[in-house]
Amino acid sequence: MYWWKINMRNLLYKNILQVFVVVLIGLCLVVLNPKRLFSPVREFFFDVARPFQKTFYFLSANIHGFFDFIGSISELKKENEQLTNENNTLSGEVASLREQEGENKALREQLGLIPKEKFHLEASFVIGQNPQKLGSWLLVDKGSSSGIETGMPVIASEGILVGKVEEAYSQSSRVVLLSDSGSAINAVDLETGTKGIVKGEYALGIIMDMISQSDIVNVGDMIVTSGLGSDIPQGLLIGKVKEVRTSKDELFQQALIIPRIKYSGLETVFMIKR
Amino acid sequence: MKRKIFILIGLFLVVLFQTAFIPIFFFSGSSPNLALILIVFLSSKMRLRQLWWYIIIAGVLFDIFLFFPLGTHSVLFLLLSLGVKIFERKLFIIHTTWKFFVLAVLVALCSVAYEIMLPAILHLAKHDFLIEYRFNKFLVYNIISFAVLYSLLLRIEEFFKSYHQGTQIKNHVG
Numbered sequence: 420m421y422w423w424k425i426n427m428r429n430l431l432y433k434n435i436l437q438v439f440v441v442v443l444i445g446l447c448l449v450v451l452n453p454k455r456l457f458s459p460v461r462e463f464f465f466d467v468a469r470p471f472q473k474t475f476y477f478l479s480a481n482i483h484g485f486f487d488f489i490g491s492i493s494e495l496k497k498e499n500e501q502l503t504n505e506n507n508t509l510s511g512e513v514a515s516l517r518e519q520e521g522e523n524k525a526l527r528e529q530l531g532l533i534p535k536e537k538f539h540l541e542a543s544f545v546i547g548q549n550p551q552k553l554g555s556w557l558l559v560d561k562g563s564s565s566g567i568e569t570g571m572p573v574i575a576s577e578g579i580l581v582g583k584v585e586e587a588y589s590q591s592s593r594v595v596l597l598s599d600s601g602s603a604i605n606a607v608d609l610e611t612g613t614k615g616i617v618k619g620e621y622a623l624g625i626i627m628d629m630i631s632q633s634d635i636v637n638v639g640d641m642i643v644t645s646g647l648g649s650d651i652p653q654g655l656l657i658g659k660v661k662e663v664r665t666s667k668d669e670l671f672q673q674a675l676i677i678p679r680i681k682y683s684g685l686e687t688v689f690m691i692k693r
Numbered sequence: 694m695k696r697k698i699f700i701l702i703g704l705f706l707v708v709l710f711q712t713a714f715i716p717i718f719f720f721s722g723s724s725p726n727l728a729l730i731l732i733v734f735l736s737s738k739m740r741l742r743q744l745w746w747y748i749i750i751a752g753v754l755f756d757i758f759l760f761f762p763l764g765t766h767s768v769l770f771l772l773l774s775l776g777v778k779i780f781e782r783k784l785f786i787i788h789t790t791w792k793f794f795v796l797a798v799l800v801a802l803c804s805v806a807y808e809i810m811l812p813a814i815l816h817l818a819k820h821d822f823l824i825e826y827r828f829n830k831f832l833v834y835n836i837i838s839f840a841v842l843y844s845l846l847l848r849i850e851e852f853f854k855s856y857h858q859g860t861q862i863k864n865h866v867g
Contacts, residue, residue: 434741434742437745438771438775441767441768441771442768442771445752445765445767445771449763449764449765449817452762460757464757464758468705471713472712472713473713475709475713475714478714479713479714479715479717483717483718546713547713547758548713549712549716549760550719550723550726550759551724556760558713683717683719684717
């Protein structure tokens with residue numbers, strides 16, 4: 420009995436020792452983080468996994484869509500009435516918007532914004548997201564073999580900026596979203612011309628920071644990219660100002676921005692090629 | 694051999710399921726960690742010696758598909774598995790009903806430990822990750838997912854048991 424106990428204890432210590440050796444090796448790898456060394460391994464796994472990821476993502480999007488539809492059935496009648504009213508109002512607005520279209524074109528030219536048709540876009544399907552910190556990054560199914568490079572801006576339909584390419588593999592790329600804490604993009608208030616830096620708030624939202632105290636930002640203003648100091652062209656829509664507050668150090672103003680689209684529900688994005 | 698391949702393919706699919714299927718249903722910033730649940734479950738059923746290659750591989754796959762520095766999750770999962778083993782020796786009661794609750798407590802404890810250790814390891818690596826506190830949701834999601842998946846996990850366990858017995862009989866007859 421005594422020997423058996425000693426043997427068991429030795430076995431446990433041996434196990435723990437082995438685990439700690441592996442843990443130590445793992446920690447060394449984490450500290451050194453040889454990204455380039457493991458890049459081919461990552462690439463291989465992405466290539467193998469891509470069809471599965473695509474299938475899983477579309478399956479989940481369809482299931483989610485189906486449940487959304489089921490949930491909305493009860494509200495269909497109410498929604499129908501609302502839409503009929505809205506349709507009547509919109510018919511009137513269409514006429515005035517036609518007038519504004521020409522005006523808008525002229526203004527875009529004056530501001531130097533690139534018309535959307537001039538972008539060289541590469542359409543891509545979203546095949547994965549960060550499950551631990553949603554709103555942090557997306558995985559898309561186009562990579563360097565399609566001409567995608569690190570730093571390229573990524574937009575959703577209608578020229579709404581979503582983020583930029585952080586890592587490009589041969590058949591897939593990782594897109595860091597605007598709501599990620601590591602994201603920072605120069606932006607401008609379309610109405611007042613106030614400049615600032617749009618940053619992610621730990622995947623929870625977006626803020627426009629570094630707005631000087633003397634500048635004006637109003638709730639409801641549209642925020643677009645300014646095109647300063649990066650590969651991101653000017654005039655890409657980021658979102659609408661929801662709230663204006665003073666920064667913690669009270670040196671600057673901060674504007675809380677609501678993105679125009681839900682990043683978590685994205686299925687297709689477009690990369691702007693250089 | 695077949696069992697090993699089956700487990701490896703299973704781990705691969707679980708990690709893919711985690712990144713490609715689950716996120717779309719969760720808008721609140723975190724989602725359940727299926728790999729963690731699976732590892733807690735397997736750690737309570739298998740010996741560490743049998744398990745640790747699977748844990749290392751699961752960790753590597755997790756790091757690859759979630760863009761963490763390689764080694765992060767292997768270290769985490771190994772430590773958690775070791776923790777489960779130590780707890781299991783003291784806590785485990787054979788009765789099926791209690792087994793479920795003990796495992797649920799282990800899932801909860803491992804979720805908390807995971808949330809504490811992950812930012813610490815990444816901090817150690819000097820990556821710019823800030824410590825975020827989202828224990829409540831993460832913990833709740835993991836426990837609910839565990840409760841939902843428990844019967845499925847037991848079935849998988851039974852399948853392996855019967856398969857293992859089958860191969861033993863075959864070898865004996867052979």
